[in-house]
Amino acid sequence: MTNDELERLPTLTWMPSRIPVLDALVASIPKGAEFSKDRIPSSYEQRWYPQEDGSVRLMVPYRGGEFDNELFHIERSAWNHTTCDLCVAHIAAMTLCFVTERNKYIALCSSCYWKHVVKRQSFLAQIVWRAKRLVGIHAAA
Numbered sequence: 001m002t003n004d005e006l007e008r009l010p011t012l013t014w015m016p017s018r019i020p021v022l023d024a025l026v027a028s029i030p031k032g033a034e035f036s037k038d039r040i041p042s043s044y045e046q047r048w049y050p051q052e053d054g055s056v057r058l059m060v061p062y063r064g065g066e067f068d069n070e071l072f073h074i075e076r077s078a079w080n081h082t083t084c085d086l087c088v089a090h091i092a093a094m095t096l097c098f099v100t101e102r103n104k105y106i107a108l109c110s111s112c113y114w115k116h117v118v119k120r121q122s123f124l125a126q127i128v129w130r131a132k133r134l135v136g137i138h139a140a141a
């Protein structure tokens, strides 16, 4: 994230979220294989895991529909976390996090949301945030 993007975080519209566990489309791409990224379904998030043998394990969330079954297979419940876009902490499924409501999708852990969004808003916004946490309003989201 660039400094400009970081500075704009408090101006974006955020909502509390808890990502559900989803099935994933998984592909194992051999080392050095020619591979067109056009074969990857469009998704807000992709994960590329380098393997010890030089291959790459590619995962995208799967919500149903057709897919390239020569490249991908479905792994049930394999999409079980998201990653904070600032500190890259793993956010387990059904754990409170904060996501942008529109435009570019950004997900932040609670700690980064406090530090980079709430703390840079007005004092009143900070009081409201603390009050919501005390009464568990976000916990119910």
Ligand SMILES: [Zn+2]
Pocket: 084, 085, 086, 087, 088, 089, 108, 109, 110, 111, 112, 113
């Ligand atoms: Zn974070």
